[in-house]
Amino acid sequence: MDCDGDAVLYLVSPAGPACHTGETSCFFRTVLHKPLGAPENAETSMRGHGPVNGGEAASDGSEATSDGREATSDGREAASDGSEATSDGKAVLRSHEQVDFEGSASPATPQFASTAEDFGQGEGLFTSSEVNASIVSDLWRTIESRYRDRPQGAYTTYLFEHGVDKIAKKVGEEAVEVALAAKNAMTGASGQAELASESADLLYHLLVLWKQAGITPDDVFEVLRDRHR
Ligand SMILES: N=c1c2ncn([C@@H]3O[C@H](COP(=O)(O)OP(=O)(O)OP(=O)(O)O)[C@@H](O)[C@H]3O)c2ncn1[C@@H]1O[C@H](COP(=O)(O)O)[C@@H](O)[C@H]1O
Incomplete structure (x- = not known):
């Protein structure tokens, strides 16, 4: 229970999918943090599928992304350049939100990454190993x-x-x-x-x-x- 007694946190083991995407939990994405010492305005990365900012469901049951683009019929999301996310159905999302690590963030257009290079492998920020782990x-x-x-x-x-x-x-x-x-x-x-x-x-x-x-x-x-x- 929290400090003022108005919120209770339960740790539960779901018997089946608890998320509308079919995942066991809604919290199935991995967020990779900026390493200490990385430059200002470094990006955050997320792994998972589904809309980044809670897009609305489309009439065919698929979901729209936050910028209005629609997910593919198998649940994957289309990238802004027309490419699709990973073939295992777990699209790799990369938020291009600029984060100042003082807590404020300025939104930018979300884009979708599907390769290790998209995660900045070689740039010293995020590696596919960190994601796959x-x-x-x-x-x-x-x-x-x-x-x-x-x-x-x-x-x-x-x-x-x-x-x-x-x-x-x-x-x-x-x-x-x-x-x-x-x-x-x-x-x-x-x-x-x-x-x-x-x-x-x-x-x-x-x-x-x-x-x-x-x-x-x-x-x-x-x-x-x-x-x-
Ligand atoms: N990652 C694994 C995994 N790796 C290896 N194995 C099993 O390990 C066994 C190794 O093969 P072997 O020929 O050495 O053994 P075997 O002859 O089948 O078995 P033994 O009679 O020798 O014990 C195979 O049966 C594989 O299926 C695994 N079995 C399950 N998982 C994961 O475990 C999770 C739960 O799986 P279940 O418990 O099967 O639902 C799932 O996420 C699975 O992907």
């Missing part, structure tokens, strides 16, 4: 819900039901597969794709192991932060 927190939330709800048929439930020995064994197997894939990756692009895939398997099983053993990604990230020079 949000999948780890999404995956962690799913793993937590599997631990809590144990839906039948889910592979994560299967792992939790078999316990720490099974999960630790899977982590060991996946780690060996990563090591072998790394050897192949040295000889070409297909090996690199295999390494990326095996690494994803390892990361997933590692997150499941953390959950089973009672630690969180934050516990690990704090260790990394402490070590970082």
Whole structure:
């Protein structure tokens, strides 16, 4: 409850989509902040789909963007230059609002970015890695819900039901597969794709192991932060 007793904040776990876009929550975009020391008038970036400033629904059920442009039928939004956002349906939005970091902002026309270059990769501001890293927190939330709800048929439930020995064994197997894939990756692009895939398997099983053993990604990230020079 807040200081004057007129607002209560509940942390809930939705059973299904709570957002009109079909997302579990309305808060599915990631905002990347300007790094300390970056120049004045640096831009903020957002990841997600749907209108930036709460556009109104069009008659066909699609949504208009804040500047009146209409979303595509599959939920993606058209960019001002006619290009569309990412093919996985998660358009990448980039607000060109000028932010002075004293709290005031002057609105400008929102534009839509779909490539790493659009995010300023190479400019030292925002990288696609920072944007993509949000999948780890999404995956962690799913793993937590599997631990809590144990839906039948889910592979994560299967792992939790078999316990720490099974999960630790899977982590060991996946780690060996990563090591072998790394050897192949040295000889070409297909090996690199295999390494990326095996690494994803390892990361997933590692997150499941953390959950089973009672630690969180934050516990690990704090260790990394402490070590970082
Ligand atoms: N990221 C993953 C993920 N990565 C790998 N795997 C599974 O890990 C297994 C690895 O394959 P293996 O051949 O080594 O293992 P297996 O023979 O299938 O299983 P075992 O009998 O050896 O345990 C495969 O079944 C993969 O599907 C994953 N399973 C689930 N997720 C994510 O976890 C979330 C919840 O998934 P469910 O619990 O399945 O709903 C979703 O977001 C998924 O995308």
